[in-house]
Amino acid sequence: MWYFIASVLKKEGTTMGPNNTYTIKKEAMRTLDAISEEYTLLLRDIHDLKAASGPKGWREEEAKELSEMVQRQLYKLQNPHDCKEARMLVVHLARACGFGCIVHKLAYNFILAIGLNRTLVLVKSDMPYHKEGWDAAFLPISRHCPYNSSRETDSIFNTTKKVLHIYENTRDIRLLPFMPRAIPEYLAPRLLRLHGQPFVWWVGQLVKYLMRPQPFLQEDFGVTEKWLGFKRPIVGIHIRRSDKIGYEADFHKVEEYMSHVELYYKHLRKHGPVDKKRIYLATDGRDVHAEMAKKFPEYEVISDKINTKLANEESRYTGPSLRSIIMDIHFLSMTDYLVCTFSSQVCRLAYELMQTQHPDASSWFHSLDDIYYFGEQIDHLQEVLVDHLPQTDAEIELKKGDIIKVAGNHWNGYSKGTNVRTEKKGLYPSFKVKEHKVVSEFVMNDTIRRLNLIRSHYINNNNRFEFNDIRFM
Numbered sequence: 001m002w003y004f005i006a007s008v009l010k011k012e013g014t015t016m017g018p019n020n021t022y023t024i025k026k027e028a029m030r031t032l033d034a035i036s037e038e039y040t041l042l043l044r045d046i047h048d049l050k051a052a053s054g055p056k057g058w059r060e061e062e063a064k065e066l067s068e069m070v071q072r073q074l075y076k077l078q079n080p081h082d083c084k085e086a087r088m089l090v091v092h093l094a095r096a097c098g099f100g101c102i103v104h105k106l107a108y109n110f111i112l113a114i115g116l117n118r119t120l121v122l123v124k125s126d127m128p129y130h131k132e133g134w135d136a137a138f139l140p141i142s143r144h145c146p147y148n149s150s151r152e153t154d155s156i157f158n159t160t161k162k163v164l165h166i167y168e169n170t171r172d173i174r175l176l177p178f179m180p181r182a183i184p185e186y187l188a189p190r191l192l193r194l195h196g197q198p199f200v201w202w203v204g205q206l207v208k209y210l211m212r213p214q215p216f217l218q219e220d221f222g223v224t225e226k227w228l229g230f231k232r233p234i235v236g237i238h239i240r241r242s243d244k245i246g247y248e249a250d251f252h253k254v255e256e257y258m259s260h261v262e263l264y265y266k267h268l269r270k271h272g273p274v275d276k277k278r279i280y281l282a283t284d285g286r287d288v289h290a291e292m293a294k295k296f297p298e299y300e301v302i303s304d305k306i307n308t309k310l311a312n313e314e315s316r317y318t319g320p321s322l323r324s325i326i327m328d329i330h331f332l333s334m335t336d337y338l339v340c341t342f343s344s345q346v347c348r349l350a351y352e353l354m355q356t357q358h359p360d361a362s363s364w365f366h367s368l369d370d371i372y373y374f375g376e377q378i379d380h381l382q383e384v385l386v387d388h389l390p391q392t393d394a395e396i397e398l399k400k401g402d403i404i405k406v407a408g409n410h411w412n413g414y415s416k417g418t419n420v421r422t423e424k425k426g427l428y429p430s431f432k433v434k435e436h437k438v439v440s441e442f443v444m445n446d447t448i449r450r451l452n453l454i455r456s457h458y459i460n461n462n463n464r465f466e467f468n469d470i471r472f473m
């Protein structure tokens with residue numbers, strides 16, 4: 001609702017022609033200020049309500065317990081007693097891509113490994129930043145069987161094979177019921193109560209496991225934190241430029257990012273005094289640091305400018321560049337709020353890791369473009385809470401209970417999507433829907449039961465699956 005009002009009034013306030021009176025323009029901006037104030041107070045109330053719900057500290061306790069449970073299970077799956085006896089899933093990445101992209105591909109295959117009850121194994125040469133592979137920065141994902149390099153092709157339903165090889169182009173993995181955006185059934189009752197975006201929490205746990213730092217990296221985090229003078233409160237800004245612009249994302253001015261930072265500090269001041277407006281700046285845009293210093297001198301900017309130099313395309317796939325992106329993601333994830341573009345895997349990864357440090361930080365961000373998504377996810381679904389009659393040709397009708405496949409949020413109060421019932425695509429008010437959470441059973445020891453479940457899932461999905469692939473039925 002806030003996005004809707006802000007968008008309408010800003011337009012009224014800034015597009016008044018010369019014949020319209022100055023008073024209306026001024027009134028529009030004054031109304032906007034008043035509503036912004038109300039919005040801020042409402043957010044404070046929600047924050048206080050959340051803090052007051054349940055016994056003091058239960059959220060922290062619950063988050064800690066759930067995280068420890070998941071981390072223990074991942075560790076167990078990844079560390080079988082005898083590697084020769086273990087059922088493994090070897091993931092082969094087809095092409096080199098950025099760090100965030102690699103982590104997300106590994107997380108995706110980690111989910112597949114968990115669903116098939118197999119130990120995830122990597123190929124050393126699939127890490128373009130370092131010849132030592134994943135272990136150059138992180139603890140081996142498995143102590144006894146970290147790497148494998150043989151190449152074979154298998155069906156994921158070949159349950160008798162000890163070692164299964166999986167390639168990026170392996171068909172239809174994404175339609176397996178436990179693949180993104182599902183959360184494990186055994187976690188669901190507790191997770192749905194705890195967290196605003198349970199799927200992001202789940203991905204956060206997977207990337208937390210994958211990115212457990214080597215001791216030297218852990219030490220580097222501590223030393224760098226001191227050297228930077230990293231202090232809270234702080235807003236993390238990631239400004240993705242260079243190779244991304246014009247191909248995978250639009251250009252956004254520094255001012256666009258900073259208007260959301262301003263709003264954050266305005267809200268924060270309602271809770272108490274703020275000594276300094278601070279930002280952590282990560283960017284691959286060469287001119288951003290100078291522009292920020294010139295246009296926003298009142299901000300304390302915490303940043304390592306070397307990281308920006310190392311981010312450029314010529315030096316990207318090198319060890320120092322790997323350190324730079326790990327540092328930037330680490331510090332972005334430690335901030336109190338993120339302003340960035342979710343079209344970038346860098347910021348989505350920082351957002352996922354942020355969830356592992358707080359009971360529920362799902363609303364601690366503003367993305368200038370996409371809503372949160374996970375590559376290869378099945379449709380992102382929303383559930384309609386109240387009916388909606390279209391007000392313009394661009395809008396679609398909603399009925400309570402309808403399911404919507406959301407394409408994106410326009411950040412002006414409206415989202416775009418397709419109503420599954422009517423198959424109509426168009427705009428609808430974002431506040432009339434809520435997230436539809438997908439829950440799936442993950443580890444099932446009974447193989448036949450699992451294959452049957454997979455088969456029935458495909459039948460329910462319009463036979464998009466070729467049944468020849470199920471060799472065991």
Ligand SMILES: Nc1nc2c(ncn2[C@@H]2O[C@H](COP(=O)(O)OP(=O)(O)O)[C@@H](O)[C@H]2O)c(=O)[nH]1
Nearest residue numbers: 098099100101282283284311324325344345346
């Ligand atoms: N150090 C640093 N590197 C960056 C930054 N932005 C982009 N990069 C580099 O560019 C790569 C971008 O690829 P990827 O992680 O797949 O994210 P995406 O292309 O933005 O979706 C990163 O992994 C880094 O190597 C930044 O703010 N800091």
Ligand SMILES: [Mg+2]
Nearest residue numbers: 097098101345
């Ligand atoms: Mg990329």
